[in-house]
Amino acid sequence: MKINDNYKNLNESYLFSTIAKKVNDFSLKNPDTKIIKLGIGDVTLPLCSAVIEAMHNAVDEMSKKETFKGYGPEQGYDFLKEVIQGYYKKNNVTLDMNEIFISDGAKSDLGNILDLFGQDNTVLIPDPVYPVYVDTNVMAGRKIVYINANEENDFLPLPDNSVNSDIIYICSPNNPTGAVYNREQLKKWVDYALEKKSIILFDSAYESFIDDNNLPKSIYEIENAKKCAIEFCSFSKTAGFTGTRCGYTIVPNELSFDGMKLNKMWLRRQTTKFNGVPYIVQKGAAAVFTESGQKQIKENLDYYKQNAKVIAGTLDKLNIKYTGGKNSPYIWLKCPDNMNSWDFFDLLLTKIGVVGTPGAGFGKNGNNWFRLTSFNTNEKTKEAMERFYKLFKT
Numbered sequence: 001m002k003i004n005d006n007y008k009n010l011n012e013s014y015l016f017s018t019i020a021k022k023v024n025d026f027s028l029k030n031p032d033t034k035i036i037k038l039g040i041g042d043v044t045l046p047l048c049s050a051v052i053e054a055m056h057n058a059v060d061e062m063s064k065k066e067t068f069k070g071y072g073p074e075q076g077y078d079f080l081k082e083v084i085q086g087y088y089k090k091n092n093v094t095l096d097m098n099e100i101f102i103s104d105g106a107k108s109d110l111g112n113i114l115d116l117f118g119q120d121n122t123v124l125i126p127d128p129v130y131p132v133y134v135d136t137n138v139m140a141g142r143k144i145v146y147i148n149a150n151e152e153n154d155f156l157p158l159p160d161n162s163v164n165s166d167i168i169y170i171c172s173p174n175n176p177t178g179a180v181y182n183r184e185q186l187k188k189w190v191d192y193a194l195e196k197k198s199i200i201l202f203d204s205a206y207e208s209f210i211d212d213n214n215l216p217k218s219i220y221e222i223e224n225a226k227k228c229a230i231e232f233c234s235f236s237k238t239a240g241f242t243g244t245r246c247g248y249t250i251v252p253n254e255l256s257f258d259g260m261k262l263n264k265m266w267l268r269r270q271t272t273k274f275n276g277v278p279y280i281v282q283k284g285a286a287a288v289f290t291e292s293g294q295k296q297i298k299e300n301l302d303y304y305k306q307n308a309k310v311i312a313g314t315l316d317k318l319n320i321k322y323t324g325g326k327n328s329p330y331i332w333l334k335c336p337d338n339m340n341s342w343d344f345f346d347l348l349l350t351k352i353g354v355v356g357t358p359g360a361g362f363g364k365n366g367n368n369w370f371r372l373t374s375f376n377t378n379e380k381t382k383e384a385m386e387r388f389y390k391l392f393k394t
């Protein structure tokens, strides 16, 4: 028996364990300091009542012979796909029902989609990045080319025609930088992908944080994107489903490589290796799109957006450079005096008891940058930023 040797090439992820250890050590030595965590990448508000009610009803259906559900369609129930189709329609994107695949979240599908692609493809990944894109390709032994996302390009790198690539990752709004591509910039990526006959894997997990109507929420708002892009989206941040698990992946019928339709391949892959998302969860997800569901998730999103505003407002007052904060739950700030991001982490922890995430954990271009998130409470975020302001105002 031989193991998959590629696993030996994975970098051990010390980021969150190192943060936890540092916070723990500090708390033991300074029990009176009230620590505030602005490094949280998970939602903190509960599921909204429309979702809870729909899931309760679905549980009741499971209890009766007449309405009990066994295996469902692997690609999701029509009742959920129809409301997703309607949601895209609002942004003038027309999807066929068979292009929508319900998943248990974006992370699984971002990894699983790689089943469709050959091993010797070159993968283009921005740095800094959501680490899942890197690790899933390292596991498969693919060659990775990094493109720099940095201060010069406002963390929104554009394609370089001299670089060849087959699989391109784009995440907008971005984790960790909070940066969001506009239409013209995304069009450049679509044109590049079409010219190079590459595929774009577009991660729109944070699309519901976009308030600016001029910014695209879906790559399919760009002409011809259906010929070169797969889109991954999630109810995790939109509706607090991080623990409930539901997402969706769009694989357009137009996508064809080597005479094979990716939509058909993905259907084959899913019907072979996946047995669908629980009926109860899909009922909850569908309730997100009802009038009351939309109103309720907006209240929750507005709550987080208020935190983002407080963080961004403080950085504005201090003249500290950052990206994100608008149209995104993440704020990516430049460490004052060009400090190393781990030194900055230690400074915030020891001087003001505030915890964030060092940018170095997301790639080399994050070495002097730092991620704050808007998922804590309004009160704690406000207090953390008051402490932050006092520390840096001199």
Ligand code: PLP
Binding pocket: 041, 104, 105, 106, 107, 108, 130, 171, 174, 175, 203, 205, 233, 234, 235, 236, 242, 246, 247
């Ligand atoms: N994509 C990005 C950029 C994320 O930051 C996350 C979660 O943090 C995910 C995908 C995963 O989403 P899900 O909970 O749907 O698996």
